[in-house]
Amino acid sequence: MGNKIIITGGCGYIGSHTVVELLENNFEVLVLDDLSNSTEKTLERIEKITGVKPQFIQVDLKDASKTNAIFSKHKDAKAVIHFAAHKAVGESVNNPLKYYKNNLYSLLNVLSAQTENGIDNFIFSSSATVYGTPKILPITEKNETQRPFSAYGNTKKIAEEILEDLINSSDSFAAISLRYFNPIGAHDSGFIGELPSGIPNNLMPYITQTAVGVREKLMVYGTDYPTKDGTPVRDYIHVVDLAKAHVIAVKRLINKKQDEAFEIFNLGTGSGFSVLEVINSFEAVSGIQLKYEVTARRPGDVPQLFASTALAKEKLGWSAEKSLDEMISSSWKWEQNLRALENSKL
Numbered sequence: 044m045g046n047k048i049i050i051t052g053g054c055g056y057i058g059s060h061t062v063v064e065l066l067e068n069n070f071e072v073l074v075l076d077d078l079s080n081s082t083e084k085t086l087e088r089i090e091k092i093t094g095v096k097p098q099f100i101q102v103d104l105k106d107a108s109k110t111n112a113i114f115s116k117h118k119d120a121k122a123v124i125h126f127a128a129h130k131a132v133g134e135s136v137n138n139p140l141k142y143y144k145n146n147l148y149s150l151l152n153v154l155s156a157q158t159e160n161g162i163d164n165f166i167f168s169s170s171a172t173v174y175g176t177p178k179i180l181p182i183t184e185k186n187e188t189q190r191p192f193s194a195y196g197n198t199k200k201i202a203e204e205i206l207e208d209l210i211n212s213s214d215s216f217a218a219i220s221l222r223y224f225n226p227i228g229a230h231d232s233g234f235i236g237e238l239p240s241g242i243p244n245n246l247m248p249y250i251t252q253t254a255v256g257v258r259e260k261l262m263v264y265g266t267d268y269p270t271k272d273g274t275p276v277r278d279y280i281h282v283v284d285l286a287k288a289h290v291i292a293v294k295r296l297i298n299k300k301q302d303e304a305f306e307i308f309n310l311g312t313g314s315g316f317s318v319l320e321v322i323n324s325f326e327a328v329s330g331i332q333l334k335y336e337v338t339a340r341r342p343g344d345v346p347q348l349f350a351s352t353a354l355a356k357e358k359l360g361w362s363a364e365k366s367l368d369e370m371i372s373s374s375w376k377w378e379q380n381l382r383a384l385e386n387s388k389l
């Protein structure tokens with residue numbers, strides 16, 4: 044029996060780490076990616092790690108007929124893991140239609156193509172952004188969702204609602220939505236990691252780029268939040284821990300082990316760290332003093348987010364294993380490796 048999984052966005056940050064974990068669990072993988080924010084070289088780097096080069100098709104999933112044509116040739120796939128999406132929060136506020144078109148057309152085309160071709164299992168790449176500004180911490184999956192501040196965040200919330208409706212209409216379609224907290228870190232091999240294009244929006248790549256001298260200094264967005272040291276608190280999670288959760292979730296779907304046709308899990312560590320704590324840990328791990336300056340709050344940032352990890356532990360038997368220092372040291376190793384990697388044949 045085949046065990047093919049279709050991974051959209053498999054050349055991207057979380058997608059590529061998940062491809063590695065799937066290959067190491069003997070799954071067959073088909074990667075679909077438009078390479079709009081990633082590189083095909085990632086596939087060779089995955090081969091370097093796993094010994095297997097995943098099958099790859101470059102496609103824009105906004106194109107319904109091309110998407111359909113691919114899925115009709117891969118009806119034997121057991122599940123789809125859908126990572127492909129735009130993810131720059133600030134850009135989505137300035138250009139919401141780009142985000143609604145890309146993230147939602149792609150989702151609708153994938154769901155149509157897979158259900159028309161009898162592929163009934165779907166894993167969705169969601170985000171803690173669907174909780175908005177949480178009233179209760181830690182955040183359980185029962186926390187109410189709120190309309191996210193950004194169009195990016197809203198595409199995640201709308202996508203979950205679309206999935207709910209699709210599941211209610213079907214006897215066979217099943218999905219798991221994984222709500223990520225703040226993924227950072229990179230593969231231990233140093234071959235894959237986050238590849239932000241242009242100026243990074245997120246904290247960790249900004250820190251590592253500042254430390255190597257690509258950016259002049261880090262701006263700390265606000266020290267007047269009601270938190271332990273005035274800077275916002277987030278639940279940072281190692282991308283490899285996150286990737287492993289996808290393997291468990293896909294097995295749960297394929298083996299029909301769900302309690303309900305649509306399940307939602309938070310993926311975090313349950314621990315919150317402030318921006319200043321992350322900076323301090325980076326300095327301790329790297330031995331570098333980071334240049335930073337405190338500036339005004341960034342619109343849309345919430346004071347504190349951290350996950351309740353109880354449900355993922357109970358139902359998936361998964362919990363994050365890697366510490367903040369491991370996350371930071373792997374991100375740092377990746378940043379230092381990157382230029383050498385870009386100048387090599389890989």
Ligand code: UD1
Pocket residue numbers: 130132170171172192193196224225226244245246247249261262263264265274275276277318341343344345
């Ligand atoms: C954001 C998105 C989240 C998305 C995640 C990964 C929202 C509300 N959050 O999370 O949905 O999944 O990115 O793409 O839409 N910071 C600085 N200086 C910087 C960068 C960040 O001080 O240069 C601070 C921010 O104020 C924040 C923390 O670092 O408190 C983390 O920021 P970031 O890495 O961008 O993640 P989130 O905003 O939490």
